[in-house]
Amino acid sequence: MIFTIDRDALLNQLLIIQKGLPNKTPLPILYAIKFDVYEDYLLMTSSNTDVAIQVMVDDATLKIIKTGHVAIPGRYLIDIMRKITSHHVEFALIEDKLIVIKADRSEFKLRLMDVEDYPEVDFLDLDDPVVLDSQLLKSIIRETNFATASSEKRPILTGVNFKYRDDSLYCVATDSYRLSQKNVKIRTNNTTFDIVVPNKSLDELSKILDGFQEDVDVFINPNKVLFRMNKILFQTRLLEGTYPDTMRIIPTEFPVSIPFNKEDLLAGVERVSLLSPKDRDTNYNIIKLALRADHVVEISSTNSEVGDALEEVIPAGDVIGPIIRIAFSSRYLVEALKSFTSPEVTLHFAGEVKPFVIKGDRDPDLMHLILPVRID
Amino acid sequence: MIFTIDRDALLNQLLIIQKGLPNKTPLPILYAIKFDVYEDYLLMTSSNTDVAIQVMVDDATLKIIKTGHVAIPGRYLIDIMRKITSHHVEFALIEDKLIVIKADRSEFKLRLMDVEDYPEVDFLDLDDPVVLDSQLLKSIIRETNFATASSEKRPILTGVNFKYRDDSLYCVATDSYRLSQKNVKIRTNNTTFDIVVPNKSLDELSKILDGFQEDVDVFINPNKVLFRMNKILFQTRLLEGTYPDTMRIIPTEFPVSIPFNKEDLLAGVERVSLLSPKDRDTNYNIIKLALRADHVVEISSTNSEVGDALEEVIPAGDVIGPIIRIAFSSRYLVEALKSFTSPEVTLHFAGEVKPFVIKGDRDPDLMHLILPVRID
Numbered sequence: 001m002i003f004t005i006d007r008d009a010l011l012n013q014l015l016i017i018q019k020g021l022p023n024k025t026p027l028p029i030l031y032a033i034k035f036d037v038y039e040d041y042l043l044m045t046s047s048n049t050d051v052a053i054q055v056m057v058d059d060a061t062l063k064i065i066k067t068g069h070v071a072i073p074g075r076y077l078i079d080i081m082r083k084i085t086s087h088h089v090e091f092a093l094i095e096d097k098l099i100v101i102k103a104d105r106s107e108f109k110l111r112l113m114d115v116e117d118y119p120e121v122d123f124l125d126l127d128d129p130v131v132l133d134s135q136l137l138k139s140i141i142r143e144t145n146f147a148t149a150s151s152e153k154r155p156i157l158t159g160v161n162f163k164y165r166d167d168s169l170y171c172v173a174t175d176s177y178r179l180s181q182k183n184v185k186i187r188t189n190n191t192t193f194d195i196v197v198p199n200k201s202l203d204e205l206s207k208i209l210d211g212f213q214e215d216v217d218v219f220i221n222p223n224k225v226l227f228r229m230n231k232i233l234f235q236t237r238l239l240e241g242t243y244p245d246t247m248r249i250i251p252t253e254f255p256v257s258i259p260f261n262k263e264d265l266l267a268g269v270e271r272v273s274l275l276s277p278k279d280r281d282t283n284y285n286i287i288k289l290a291l292r293a294d295h296v297v298e299i300s301s302t303n304s305e306v307g308d309a310l311e312e313v314i315p316a317g318d319v320i321g322p323i324i325r326i327a328f329s330s331r332y333l334v335e336a337l338k339s340f341t342s343p344e345v346t347l348h349f350a351g352e353v354k355p356f357v358i359k360g361d362r363d364p365d366l367m368h369l370i371l372p373v374r375i376d
Numbered sequence: 377m378i379f380t381i382d383r384d385a386l387l388n389q390l391l392i393i394q395k396g397l398p399n400k401t402p403l404p405i406l407y408a409i410k411f412d413v414y415e416d417y418l419l420m421t422s423s424n425t426d427v428a429i430q431v432m433v434d435d436a437t438l439k440i441i442k443t444g445h446v447a448i449p450g451r452y453l454i455d456i457m458r459k460i461t462s463h464h465v466e467f468a469l470i471e472d473k474l475i476v477i478k479a480d481r482s483e484f485k486l487r488l489m490d491v492e493d494y495p496e497v498d499f500l501d502l503d504d505p506v507v508l509d510s511q512l513l514k515s516i517i518r519e520t521n522f523a524t525a526s527s528e529k530r531p532i533l534t535g536v537n538f539k540y541r542d543d544s545l546y547c548v549a550t551d552s553y554r555l556s557q558k559n560v561k562i563r564t565n566n567t568t569f570d571i572v573v574p575n576k577s578l579d580e581l582s583k584i585l586d587g588f589q590e591d592v593d594v595f596i597n598p599n600k601v602l603f604r605m606n607k608i609l610f611q612t613r614l615l616e617g618t619y620p621d622t623m624r625i626i627p628t629e630f631p632v633s634i635p636f637n638k639e640d641l642l643a644g645v646e647r648v649s650l651l652s653p654k655d656r657d658t659n660y661n662i663i664k665l666a667l668r669a670d671h672v673v674e675i676s677s678t679n680s681e682v683g684d685a686l687e688e689v690i691p692a693g694d695v696i697g698p699i700i701r702i703a704f705s706s707r708y709l710v711e712a713l714k715s716f717t718s719p720e721v722t723l724h725f726a727g728e729v730k731p732f733v734i735k736g737d738r739d740p741d742l743m744h745l746i747l748p749v750r751i752d
């Protein structure tokens with residue numbers, strides 16, 4: 001196996017492949033990146049228990065002198081490529097177990113792992129894709145993934161539920177204290193699907209999408225989903241089990257609605273949270289929100305040890321409904337607000353002990369819901 | 377106690393005072409910042425086991441309505457000031473145990489600590505200073521402090537030794553594996569001194585110096601040193617004990633001298649270090665440097681598990697002396713090189729098992745020394 005390539009071209013692809021390397025694995029061969037060098041192109045593959053990534057490299061600077069298949073220790077290779085400053089890099093297999101990497105006046109000899117040990121990665125067949133706009137997919141991840149559960153108590157909640165039927169894609173995430181929901185119309189040839197994608201996989205996918213503008217082809221089977229972004233294949237396992245029906249916890253009547261300038265509300269909530277006591281269950285800061293009769297909103301916290309904080313926020317428009325007083329974890333509201341692109345958001349309240357809903361004036365498809373805590 | 381002040385003016389000073397707050401202390405009162413509000417100015421004080429800081433605030437925006445003395449929980453106060461966006465802030469003592477902070481539509485009530493409990497901080501008398509240029513002091517810290525010991529095995533080595541005699545200031549730091557030495561001519565009225573300043577204190581001092589351009593007045597007694605930067609007093613304890621005589625370990629004869637472009641050498645060393653094995657004692661990467669007969673320098677590492685790295689570096693000028701081969705911790709060389717402002721550095725070798733010395737063409741007062749390790 002011998003080839004030469006431009007350092008930047010290779011490094012950019014290696015940084016994608018890196019997201020498939022395991023942090024820790026009982027199967028050391030997975031610390032390697034598999035290189036399959038064919039006559040006209042090079043395939044790089046990485047995989048761990050969650051995801052598998054394959055990138056096809058056929059860059060104009062790639063010159064293949066001899067084909068071959070090797071497993072190169074991943075982190076060392078990437079560290080080396082990062083530190084190399086010359087453009088031209090040569091890879092050559094010597095002695096069967098050693099790869100020589102030459103770049104300008106640098107020469108690295110890396111001990112290879114046994115490529116025969118690398119497990120076969122079963123990428124799904126590339127038939128009949130669901131086609132998604134990459135920027136839409138990226139927004140969906142940004143708007144929902146943060147609301148998934150981080151604890152493994154209910155594993156199904158550590159992923160985002162993607163449900164497709166009647167030309168609509170319903171995306172839901174919840175950790176059972178708050179919920180994020182994005183519904184979008186899309187057209188596909190596909191039949192219905194209902195899958196739960198692990199939040200960690202979505203984090204990695206989102207980073208790869210940063211460098212990608214075109215459409216994404218999505219291939220789904222009951223256990224896996226494969227995202228094809230041009231020459232990149234990103235496959236992840238799905239979470240097993242039935243995602244809970246979240247529709248029934250969303251109130252249908254909202255007697256109180258208060259519109260806010262998003263940044264004003266965010267700044268006020270963040271300041272008040274500085275002194276707020278922690279919720280025993282979730283360790284998050286609890287704050288109170290009260291609509292006064294004069295339609296000014298008070299956000300406040302009381303902490304017997306430290307002190308009190310009080311913030312007056314003027315609504316950004318007409319308030320609907322009677323006075324209300326509700327308490328909740330400030331972190332949930334902060335994270336929800338940050339996910340909106342809208343400059344104006346409206347809080348819709350169903351009652352003092354019922355979940356409340358946040359919507360943005362420029363994000364019609366997006367809804368966040370937060371469960372209150374009881375005030376003494 | 378009542379006063380109003382511009383938020384930015386106060387926050388800037390609080391960020392200096394913050395460096396004197398303890399991370400952890402058995403004396404909870406030290407988590408407070410002491411405010412002494414007089415008729416025309418305000419003093420803020422913080423202290424921990426290492427340092428004590430006092431800032432005098434007499435900003436034009438400060439309006440003192442009522443004098444007083446209070447101890448305000450430091451981290452909460454600073455968090456609040458960071459998050460406030462309005463310019464005008466009002467502080468008012470109510471009920472003896474509560475301070476109210478008002479800013480625009482925000483209101484914070486912070487529970488005070490008992491100001492009577494705040495220990496008396498004994499700042500040195502401001503007589504007979506040694507006057508230092510603030511930028512010189514900052515460079516000295518940057519060039520020496522990193523070479524101090526981080527372990528407490530030999531406590532005296534966790535500080536920088538400042539020795540003054542015959543119009544010269546000798547600054548030395550060593551962790552017994554490498555050494556940094558800076559000697560500068562300065563004129564003062566002062567008699568001689570010989571002190572060791574803790575590295576953590578110097579780190580904090582260095583950050584405060586970032587925002588300061590004028591001369592620094594230094595006041596010294598056998599146990600403490602006080603740095604006065606205009607309206608800031610920064611006092612630190614000194615390390616007890618006698619600093620070792622380091623002159624005797626510096627070789628006097630250097631048969632081999634090799635000049636390098638600093639950036640070229642640094643890049644080569646960093647690349648080779650990627651594969652180098654760790655030194656058992658220090659956990660640092662060991663690399664080899666060899667001067668070949670053709671006056672090309674080879675930097676290399678051999679790691680039986682991972683592989684080998686080899687880098688050729690062309691000296692930046694005439695090489696003096698016979699071929700040589702030496703091994704050492706790459707981290708020491710990397711840190712030493714980074715402390716030079718010089719674009720060209722010269723390595724001076726006394727022998728394969730003797731310490732070698734690094735000098736920079738534009739840093740005449742600075743010298744680094746590194747102990748080699750034995751090569752098998």
